[in-house]
Amino acid sequence: MLSDYTKNLSEYVKKRGINLSKMARDTGLSYSALYGSLIDSGRKRDLRDYEFMGICIFLGVDPRDFADKEAVEGGEKR
Numbered sequence: 001m002l003s004d005y006t007k008n009l010s011e012y013v014k015k016r017g018i019n020l021s022k023m024a025r026d027t028g029l030s031y032s033a034l035y036g037s038l039i040d041s042g043r044k045r046d047l048r049d050y051e052f053m054g055i056c057i058f059l060g061v062d063p064r065d066f067a068d069k070e071a072v073e074g075g076e077k078r
Contacts, residue, residue, distance in 0.1 A: 002043065002044070002045075002046055003046050003047075004066070004067065004068035005046075005047065005052060005063075005066045005067065006037055006038075006046045006047045006052070008065075008066040008067075008068075009038065009047065009052065009055060009056075009066045010037070010038040010039070010043075012059075012061075012066070013038050013039075013055075014038075014039070018059070020034050020035060020038070020039065023055065023058055026058055027051075027054040027055060027057075027058050028054070029051050029054055029055070033045070033051065034051075034055075037051070
């Protein structure tokens, strides 16, 4: 089962038509890893932490934007 972070980031990338080849070049991540985690409809591969962070930096987005909103809102407040 894929993490919410991977699923949500995948949806973000697909909706915006982000070019994976450019992402791979600019982040130094392999195209096949990006494709396997973000695009492949039969995917079972979660993004590694460093991949997730590298993609967020490339996209200029806050990694917390991809958290499961229900889990975040339902969590304990400190």
